[in-house]
Amino acid sequence: MLLIPYEGDWTISLRRGRRAQDACTHAHGLCAGPGVGSLRELLGVIGAYEWRRKSVEMPALGGNRIHPHYGVFSPVHSEYVDLVAETKLPAGDTAFDIGKGTGVLSAVLARRGVRRIVATDQEVRAVDCARDNAARLGLADGIDVRHALGTVA
Structure with missing residues (x-):
């Protein structure tokens, strides 16, 4: 080393x-x-x-960009993002994004009209990252980002 x-x-x-x-x-x-x-x-x-610094362009967000933080998965492979962007959503106005990382899926759901998204992650870096991205995209009011504490076995 x-x-x-x-x-x-x-x-x-x-x-x-x-x-x-x-x-x-x-x-x-x-x-x-x-x-x-x-x-x-x-x-x-x-x-x-x-x-x-450079961010990642997200076509599912109309070309807006996601800014991954250190220690948070960067959504460079957008197949799963496209899936959420194109899948028929069930009825209701609340969605849960568990293990949300950068918050890209929460942002896609908010742009698709879901009025309330509860986004959780066990990693503090991911919580900060998702809050930062929601604010940058003007979606912070509809995305409730929470730190979910893991359980000890």
Whole structure:
């Protein structure tokens, strides 16, 4: 495992160190102090930062974009999104999006006219991501994003 040293503000002495510093701050928040991290983790953090920064175009949302956060599945394969966008919806004005990740399915349902969506996830990063995306798309009023605590076996 290749380890990369960083300073107390996520500064990394590499050619593209500034991008890595921004990515680490987005993924992990403020740095607690100098340390080392694996190159594999750093590459994952940078990749996730680029997905969030550039976003993912969603044809099912009329070309609007979803901004995945670090640690949240990026909806790059939109087959399941298209399925929700095209499937006949049952009667009713409430839907549940369990394990909602970026919130893309909640957004599709809201755009299709579902008036109330309860979206849950066990991951705090996914909750923050879905709230951020709902707000960016102007759909926050109809999507109730909740942190669902898992059970211990």
